[in-house]
Amino acid sequence: MGGYRRRGRLGPAVAVAPGTRVDRFEIFFDLVFVFSFFIITRATAAEITGASLLHAMLVLAVLWWTWVVHSVVATRIRLGQGFVPVLMVVGMAALFCFALALPQAFSDPRAGSGGPVVVAVSYVVIRAVHLLLFLHAVRDRPAERRQLLRFAPELILSTLLLLAAALLPTTIDDPGRATLARDWLWVAVVLLQYTTGLLGAWNGWQVESAEHWTERYDLILIIALGESVISVGIGGDILGQPPTWPLLTGAVFGIFFTAALWWAHYDIVGPAARIALHVATGRPRARLARDAYAYLYLPMVAGIILFALGAEEIVHDIADPDTPVGEPGPGLSVPLLYGGVICYLGGNMLFQARALRTLSWTRVAAVVLLAAGIPVAARLPGLAALGLLTAICVGLVMVEVVVWTQARRSLHEEVIRERTSHEISEAAWRGRWREEEPDEQPREPEPDEQPPTQS
Incomplete structure (x- = not known):
C-alpha cells in the first residue's frame, strides 16, 4: 500500500495522445545515450583493428535495441510525468553503468569477468524498467498484455546470452577459443533481438x-x-x-x-x-x-x-x-x-x-x-x-x-x-487561460456631486 501512496503523491502516469511532442525529460535521458556513443567511439579509437570495429558494431547494435525498446515504451506513456521519471532515473543509472563498462565488454577473458558482468546486469535493469512501465501502460488491456508476453523470450534469452558471454570465456583455457565463444554469443544476442522484432506480432502495437x-x-x-x-x-x-x-x-x-x-x-x-x-x-x-x-x-x-x-x-x-x-x-x-x-x-x-x-x-x-x-x-x-x-x-x-x-x-x-x-490552434487554446478584461463601467456620481449639464 505504501507504493500506491507514494505513486499517488508523485502523480499518475500519463498516456501519450495524438500530436504529443517529445518532452524535456526524454531529452535529458538522451544525455546518457550521448555518453554511450562517445564511449563506443573512444574505446574503438584506442586501437582500430578489424576485431575492435566488429566489437563496436555489436555493442552499438545491442545499445540501439535498448533505444528501440525505450522508444516503444515512450509511445504509450509520458516519461516525464507522474511517477514515471523515478523509474526512468533508475534506468538512466543502469544505462550509465552499461556505458562505463563497455570498454571492458570485449577485454581479454583472462583479465576476469567484472566488466562483462556489469554490462549484462545493467542491461537487465534497463530492460526491467521498460517492462514494468509497459506493463503499467497496458494494465487494462488484456490483448496487449498477451502480446507483450510474446516478446518475453527475447528478453530472457538475450539476458542469459549476455551473462554467458561474460562468464563462459573465463572457463576456457585457450584465449583464442574463449574470445571466439564470447564474440559468437554477442552475435547471437543481436540476431535474436532483431529477428524477434521482425517476426513478433505487431497487431496490437x-x-x-x-x-x-x-x-x-x-x-x-x-x-x-x-x-x-x-x-x-x-x-x-x-x-x-x-x-x-x-x-x-x-x-x-x-x-x-x-x-x-x-x-x-x-x-x-x-x-x-x-x-x-x-x-x-x-x-x-x-x-x-x-x-x-x-x-x-x-x-x-x-x-x-x-x-x-x-x-x-x-x-x-x-x-x-x-x-x-x-x-x-x-x-x-x-x-x-x-x-x-x-x-x-x-x-x-x-x-x-x-x-x-x-x-x-x-x-x-x-x-x-x-x-x-x-x-x-x-x-x-x-x-x-x-x-x-x-x-x-x-x-x-x-x-x-x-x-x-x-x-x-x-x-x-x-x-x-x-x-x-x-x-494558430495552440494560440487559440492558450487564449482560454487569459482572464478577460472587465468591461469599463460608467462611474456612479457621488451623492453631493451635481450631474454634468448639457451645453
Missing part, C-alpha cells in the same frame, strides 16, 4: 503520436552527428597545442561535410517521411515506424561512428607537427571515413525507399563517387583526402538544391502551412 515518434528518432540522429564534431575536435587536440592552418582547414572540412550529411536527411527525406508516417494509420503505421525508424536508423548511426573514427585519425595526423604535410592518412582512416559516409548514405537511401517508395539518383551517384574515391584518397595527403570527401558531400547538397528545387519548395511550403495552422 499502435503509434499514437507520429509526431512524437519521428521527433524522437530525429533528435537521436542529431546527437549521433554531434559525435563526429566532437571526434574532429578531439583529434585536433586543440587544447594541447596552438591551432595551425592545416588543423583549422581540417576542422572546417569536418564541419562542412557533417552539415552536408545533416542536410541530406533533414532537408527533404526526413520531413517527407514524417508526413508519410502521419498519413499511415493502424498496422501500416506501426510497421513503417518499425522498419524505417527502428531498423534503418541503425546503419546511419553506425556510419556516423565509423566516419567519426576516420575523421579523428586524419585530423590528429594533420595536427601533429612531426607529420609531413604530404603524408597520406594513417592506417584505416580513409576507408573508415569514406566507408562510414557510404554506410550513412546507404542507410538513408534504404530509409527513403521504405518510407517514401522512392530512390534519388543523386544519392546513388554520391555513393559511387565515394567508393571510387577510396583508393584515390588513400594515396593523397590526409588533408586532401578530407577535402575530397567534403567536396563530394557538399556537391551532393548543391546538386539536389538545383535539381529538386520545385519539390523542395512544395514540401517546405506544406510544412510551414502545417506549423502555422498548429501554432
Whole structure:
C-alpha cells in the first residue's frame, strides 16, 4: 500500500495522445545515450583493428535495441510525468553503468569477468524498467498484455546470452577459443533481438503520436552527428597545442561535410517521411515506424561512428607537427571515413525507399563517387583526402538544391502551412487561460456631486 501512496503523491502516469511532442525529460535521458556513443567511439579509437570495429558494431547494435525498446515504451506513456521519471532515473543509472563498462565488454577473458558482468546486469535493469512501465501502460488491456508476453523470450534469452558471454570465456583455457565463444554469443544476442522484432506480432502495437515518434528518432540522429564534431575536435587536440592552418582547414572540412550529411536527411527525406508516417494509420503505421525508424536508423548511426573514427585519425595526423604535410592518412582512416559516409548514405537511401517508395539518383551517384574515391584518397595527403570527401558531400547538397528545387519548395511550403495552422490552434487554446478584461463601467456620481449639464 505504501507504493500506491507514494505513486499517488508523485502523480499518475500519463498516456501519450495524438500530436504529443517529445518532452524535456526524454531529452535529458538522451544525455546518457550521448555518453554511450562517445564511449563506443573512444574505446574503438584506442586501437582500430578489424576485431575492435566488429566489437563496436555489436555493442552499438545491442545499445540501439535498448533505444528501440525505450522508444516503444515512450509511445504509450509520458516519461516525464507522474511517477514515471523515478523509474526512468533508475534506468538512466543502469544505462550509465552499461556505458562505463563497455570498454571492458570485449577485454581479454583472462583479465576476469567484472566488466562483462556489469554490462549484462545493467542491461537487465534497463530492460526491467521498460517492462514494468509497459506493463503499467497496458494494465487494462488484456490483448496487449498477451502480446507483450510474446516478446518475453527475447528478453530472457538475450539476458542469459549476455551473462554467458561474460562468464563462459573465463572457463576456457585457450584465449583464442574463449574470445571466439564470447564474440559468437554477442552475435547471437543481436540476431535474436532483431529477428524477434521482425517476426513478433505487431497487431496490437499502435503509434499514437507520429509526431512524437519521428521527433524522437530525429533528435537521436542529431546527437549521433554531434559525435563526429566532437571526434574532429578531439583529434585536433586543440587544447594541447596552438591551432595551425592545416588543423583549422581540417576542422572546417569536418564541419562542412557533417552539415552536408545533416542536410541530406533533414532537408527533404526526413520531413517527407514524417508526413508519410502521419498519413499511415493502424498496422501500416506501426510497421513503417518499425522498419524505417527502428531498423534503418541503425546503419546511419553506425556510419556516423565509423566516419567519426576516420575523421579523428586524419585530423590528429594533420595536427601533429612531426607529420609531413604530404603524408597520406594513417592506417584505416580513409576507408573508415569514406566507408562510414557510404554506410550513412546507404542507410538513408534504404530509409527513403521504405518510407517514401522512392530512390534519388543523386544519392546513388554520391555513393559511387565515394567508393571510387577510396583508393584515390588513400594515396593523397590526409588533408586532401578530407577535402575530397567534403567536396563530394557538399556537391551532393548543391546538386539536389538545383535539381529538386520545385519539390523542395512544395514540401517546405506544406510544412510551414502545417506549423502555422498548429501554432494558430495552440494560440487559440492558450487564449482560454487569459482572464478577460472587465468591461469599463460608467462611474456612479457621488451623492453631493451635481450631474454634468448639457451645453
